[in-house]
Amino acid sequence: MPSPHSSRCPFGPPPEYTEAAATAPVTRARMADGESCWLATGYTEVRTILSDHRFSADARHPAFPFLLPGRRELVAANPTFLRLDDPEHARLRRMVTGDFLVKRVAALRPDIQKVVDDALDAMTEGRSEADLVADFALPVPSLVICLLLGVPYGDRARFQGLSRVLLSNNAALEEVTAASDELRDYLTELAATKREHPEDDIISRLAVRDDLTPREVAATGVLLLVAGHETTANMIALSTALLIDDPEQIAKLADPAMVPGAVEELMRVLSIIDNGLPRVATEDVELGGVLIRAGEGVIAMLSTANRDETVFGGPGHRPVDEVDLGRDSRRHLAFGFGVHQCLGQPLARAELQIALATLFRRLPGLRLTVPREELAFRTESLIFGMRSLPVAW
Numbered sequence: 001m002p003s004p005h006s007s008r009c010p011f012g013p014p015p016e017y018t019e020a021a022a023t024a025p026v027t028r029a030r031m032a033d034g035e036s037c038w039l040a041t042g043y044t045e046v047r048t049i050l051s052d053h054r055f056s057a058d059a060r061h062p063a064f065p066f067l068l069p070g071r072r073e074l075v076a077a078n079p080t081f082l083r084l085d086d087p088e089h090a091r092l093r094r095m096v097t098g099d100f101l102v103k104r105v106a107a108l109r110p111d112i113q114k115v116v117d118d119a120l121d122a123m124t125e126g127r128s129e130a131d132l133v134a135d136f137a138l139p140v141p142s143l144v145i146c147l148l149l150g151v152p153y154g155d156r157a158r159f160q161g162l163s164r165v166l167l168s169n170n171a172a173l174e175e176v177t178a179a180s181d182e183l184r185d186y187l188t189e190l191a192a193t194k195r196e197h198p199e200d201d202i203i204s205r206l207a208v209r210d211d212l213t214p215r216e217v218a219a220t221g222v223l224l225l226v227a228g229h230e231t232t233a234n235m236i237a238l239s240t241a242l243l244i245d246d247p248e249q250i251a252k253l254a255d256p257a258m259v260p261g262a263v264e265e266l267m268r269v270l271s272i273i274d275n276g277l278p279r280v281a282t283e284d285v286e287l288g289g290v291l292i293r294a295g296e297g298v299i300a301m302l303s304t305a306n307r308d309e310t311v312f313g314g315p316g317h318r319p320v321d322e323v324d325l326g327r328d329s330r331r332h333l334a335f336g337f338g339v340h341q342c343l344g345q346p347l348a349r350a351e352l353q354i355a356l357a358t359l360f361r362r363l364p365g366l367r368l369t370v371p372r373e374e375l376a377f378r379t380e381s382l383i384f385g386m387r388s389l390p391v392a393w
Contacts, residue, residue, distance in 0.1 A: 010377045011242055012321060013274055013303040017041060021304040026288030029299065033069040037297035038290070039276075043308035043333070045288045046300040051338035055279040055298060059083035065278045065297025067382075070173040074180060078215070080223040082340065092220060093343060095209070099148060099202050105346040108144075112350055115143050116358050124362075124393070129369060132389040137236035138229070140355055144347070145228030149221065150194060150201025151187075159183060163226045167382045180222075187221035188214050228344060231272060232351050234378070234385030239266045239356055241375060241389055242323055244368060252325040253357050262325035263352045268312065268332035269323045272384045274303035277336060306332050363393040 012018070017039075020027045025042025040046050049055045058064065059075045060083075066072050075083060081092035098104065123135040130136070142160065146153045165171050165179035191207040191214060198204035202224065206217045243249050243266075252258045276299040285292045292298060306312070307320045311331060318324040335342035342348070360366065368375075369390040376387035 010375070011238070011270060013271075013301070013307070017274075017301055017304050018307075021301075021307075024288060024290075026290050026292070031065060031067060031297075033066070035065065035297070037065045037299055038292055039299050039301060040288065041301045041304040042288060043305040043311045046302065046305035046333060047337050048287060049279055049298055049300045050277065050333070050336055050340065052285070053085075054281060054283045054285050056085050056282050057083060057089070057279055057340055058085045061280045061282075063295045063297060064280045065299060067275055067278065067299070068169060071176070074173070074177055078180065078184065078219050078222075080219045082223060086339065089339065092216065095206060095212070096202060096220065096224065097343065099205075100344050100347055102346045105350050108347075109350055109354065111147070112140075112144060112354050113358070115140055116355050119143075120358065120362055129390070129392040132240055132391050133233070133237045133386055134388065136355075136359070137240070137386075137389070138233045140236065141232035141351055142229040144351060145225060148202055148347075149225060149228070150199055150203040151190065151221075151225060155186075159186070159225055160229070163230055164381070166226060167230060168380055169382065170380045183222050183225075184215075184218045187218040187225070191217045191221065224344070227342075228347070230383050230385075232348050234272050234383055235267065235270065235348070235352055236355050237386040237389050238270050238272065238384070239352070240359065240366075240391075241368075241386060242266070242270070243356075243360075244366060244391070245372070246323075249323060249325045250360050253360050256357070258325065259353050259357050260349070261328065261330075263349060263356065264329040264332060265323060265325050265327050266352070266356075267334035268306045268327075268329040269321075270384075271303040271306045271332075271334050273334070273382070274301070274384055275299075275382055276301040276303075277340075302333050302336070306334060365393045366391055367393070 020039055021041035025045045026038055026040050028036060029039035030036050040049055059079055081089045119136050119139050123130045142156050143153055146156065162179045162183045165175055191203055194204040195207040198208050203221055206212055206220060252262055279298045279300060281292045281294050281296050281298060283294050309320050312320045312327065312329060317327050335345045369392045378385040378387055
């Protein structure tokens, strides 16, 4: 399988994936460790894999496909509910579901708006240029997830650095293990403190439970902390880079009624988890014209599924490879699908809607300060993003 974003267009899937999608919805592929697997690229097939109980998300399964060599022991030793099946998955996930319900997030919108406004105030005070990644895209979701979890925002440099190592395609196994241990130890210590002095935050609510082990509390905290800031931060930066030279699309963000749909389209086009989601078949399954046998690994490619012409094409819209903020993209799979669908999607949607609409409203003259071909993308990470985004206004 190719490395992420080896294509000339940084916003699209690598050409090897799109070529595979054009050949058949399910094809054979080889992973970095030399093991073969199935590659599902069609929308229907990907959605089926993510919702059919015959495809397991349990990373402890001996045939579970790992995209990076050497990660099996590390992940299997510290599984989060993301890498477990029911009933273990459901037991752990339901303990934090209430914190991310649509109604709960709706009540947080004024707080998110203030975080966004404060970040823009700090970015623009006395300046006319900035790095949008460091000064806006990263601080906004980092502060929000810190507030929800009860993690001190002053520790952000530490957990952001550890997150980058954990998500790196290039880091040595020893580095990844050390980063995992340090972040888990940090959250275990924080949880122990909050067990004695609980506050109104997620870590406190988990820490005082008697049906969770300290390791389970820490593992859930790591998942929420890393996913809670990395994904949204990269989406804010990538969305801005994609739209910044397209005034026709930016104008649509001025209409509050269009903002929610616009964010869905951006998530469809960018699909930042474009390495795909791994699963392993536990039974023989016929899918996409092939027989996937029990014990065979499958990678469900969100990025190609989200560009399926039969689902997202149609007259009156730009091609599916291009962003069209008026397109109905509500069926996209950027958050996954089925019981493992992203827990934090209501929060991510709210942050993106508020951040992007506010950014382009307050800075209507926003522009790049470097040629587009010089933009620096994070191609070494499991979550695609940008290293920096130099802008002026």
